[in-house]
Amino acid sequence: xxxxxxxxxxxxxxxxxxxxxxxxxxxxxxxxxxxxxxxxxxxxxxxxxxxxxxxxxxxxxxxxxxxxxxxxxxxxxxxxxxxxxxxxxxxxxxxxxxxxxxxxxxxxxxxxxxxxxxxxxxxxxxxxxxxxxxxxxxxxxxxxxxxxxxxxxxxxxxxxxxxxxxxxxxxxxxxxxxxxxxxxxxxxxxxxxxxxxxxxxxxxxxxxxx
Amino acid sequence: xxxxxxxxxxxxxxxxxxxxxxxxxxxxxxxxxxxxxxxxxxxxxxxxxxxxxxxxxxxxxxxxxxxxxxxxxxxxxxxxxxxxxxxxxxxxxxxxxxxxxxxxxxxxxxxxxxxxxxxxxxxxxxxxxxxxxxxxxxxxxxxxxxxxxxxxxxxxxxxxxxxxxxxxxxxxxxxxxxxxx
Numbered sequence: 343x344x345x346x347x348x349x350x351x352x353x354x355x356x357x358x359x360x361x362x363x364x365x366x367x368x369x370x371x372x373x374x375x376x377x378x379x380x381x382x383x384x385x386x387x388x389x390x391x392x393x394x395x396x397x398x399x400x401x402x403x404x405x406x407x408x409x410x411x412x413x414x415x416x417x418x419x420x421x422x423x424x425x426x427x428x429x430x431x432x433x434x435x436x437x438x439x440x441x442x443x444x445x446x447x448x449x450x451x452x453x454x455x456x457x458x459x460x461x462x463x464x465x466x467x468x469x470x471x472x473x474x475x476x477x478x479x480x481x482x483x484x485x486x487x488x489x490x491x492x493x494x495x496x497x498x499x500x501x502x503x504x505x506x507x508x509x510x511x512x513x514x515x516x517x518x519x520x521x522x523x524x525x526x527x528x529x530x531x532x533x534x535x536x537x538x539x540x541x542x543x544x545x546x547x548x549x550x551x552x
Numbered sequence: 553x554x555x556x557x558x559x560x561x562x563x564x565x566x567x568x569x570x571x572x573x574x575x576x577x578x579x580x581x582x583x584x585x586x587x588x589x590x591x592x593x594x595x596x597x598x599x600x601x602x603x604x605x606x607x608x609x610x611x612x613x614x615x616x617x618x619x620x621x622x623x624x625x626x627x628x629x630x631x632x633x634x635x636x637x638x639x640x641x642x643x644x645x646x647x648x649x650x651x652x653x654x655x656x657x658x659x660x661x662x663x664x665x666x667x668x669x670x671x672x673x674x675x676x677x678x679x680x681x682x683x684x685x686x687x688x689x690x691x692x693x694x695x696x697x698x699x700x701x702x703x704x705x706x707x708x709x710x711x712x713x714x715x716x717x718x719x720x721x722x723x724x725x726x727x728x729x730x731x732x733x
Contacts, residue, residue, distance in 0.1 A: 346725055347722060347725070348722045348725075349718070349721055349722060349725060354714075354718050354721065357721060360564075371697075373725060373729075375730075376670075376728055377721060377724055377725055377728060379667075379670060380670035380671065380674050380724075380728055381693045381694070381724075383667040383668070383670045383671040383674075384593075384670070384671040384674040384675065384694070385589075385593070385693070385694045387594060387668075387671055388592050388694070389592065389598045389702065390588035390589045390591070390592040390597075390598065390601070391584065391588045391591075391592070391601060391602040391605055392588070393581070393584075395580075395584050395586055395588070395602055395605055395606065396577060396580045396581045396612050398606060399580050399605075399606055399609045399610065400574070400576070400577045400580065402606070402610055403573065403576060403610070403613060404573075425729055449613060461566065461622070463569065463570070465602055491570060491571075492571075493570065493571040495571070500570045500571060501570065502569060548700060
């Protein structure tokens with residue numbers, strides 16, 4: 343060993359529990375063993391937090407009414423909750439169009455060939471509904487659609503889905519009969535059969551990520 | 553935890569974001585069990601380690617929506633926790649030097665004197681390591697993790713982690729030699 347303050351490579355291997363200790367100098371081996379004993383003593387005396395910590399964390403979560411915060415920019419590109427009222431639908435759609443043009447920008451709208459998927463949160467305020475689902479181009483519009491679950495927020499239905507980057511058309515279905523556009527979508531378009539679909543553009547940087 | 557106990561971390565995060573707040577407790581239990589010893593060794597004080605863990609969980613919860621890669625939730629939380637532990641250790645060192653005495657993270661009431669001395673030498677030596685060396689050494693020798701497991705958590709290559717552990721051992725060896733002089 344050329345430097346007495348450092349372990350040789352063989353000693354380092356020995357400390358890692360690898361084979362080859364027979365070539366280790368006895369004095370250095372003693373030093374390595376001393377280190378291992380010291381660490382063992384140290385580790386044996388550690389008093390780590392136990393399950394009481396779990397309860398303390400969850401008390402704080404409940405007591406402070408904490409909610410996971412979305413990044414500020416998710417408000418630009420994420421669908422929002424707006425109560426479905428025909429009178430304001432046109433205004434909401436106009437606003438959504440502006441947001442859509444702003445958010446999509448130069449990122450392009452084609453998702454063809456894009457392997458990246460992004461988590462997208464769908465939500466709809468439907469206080470009187472018994473069940474809500476969502477169907478769209480991402481699931482082949484197949485009935486009965488993907489079920490939303492009741493949020494802790496009264497009247498709000500939510501589901502988070504992994505969607506590929508690109509443009510998606512979709513609709514909510516309330517109580518299995520009523521098709522409802524998403525007032526918070528990026529845009530609403532005519533599907534060519536007299537019905538209006540909501541449009542969501544998932545960018546390569548996604549809804550949750552910059 | 554029933555069904556939730558075997559669910560992937562990413563699925564739990566998704567459900568918490570959808571409003572199932574109580575499911576966050578599954579992650580808390582899971583990560584506390586895995587990282588409590590690491591946090592305690594890294595901070596050097598059990599009470600401060602508890603504070604660091606609580607703060608890390610609350611910060612993780614508040615920023616859950618910014619966890620972009622749901623396959624790497626554990627590594628994401630590990631980084632938050634490690635930063636909290638470094639902060640707590642820095643505070644502890646500052647306050648300990650003001651108070652003029654040490655408050656080690658161990659219950660030495662029943663320990664042998666020599667073992668206690670060895671352990672104290674380790675505690676002192678850990679203070680002299682860089683944060684990166686300390687993380688690597690604790691993961692390897694206190695938690696018993698493999699280099700591959702460490703690489704997955706830290707996002708660092710195995711060779712670089714070996715170098716950190718090797719240097720940490722050399723520094724600790726010097727401290728132990730002083731003890732026996």
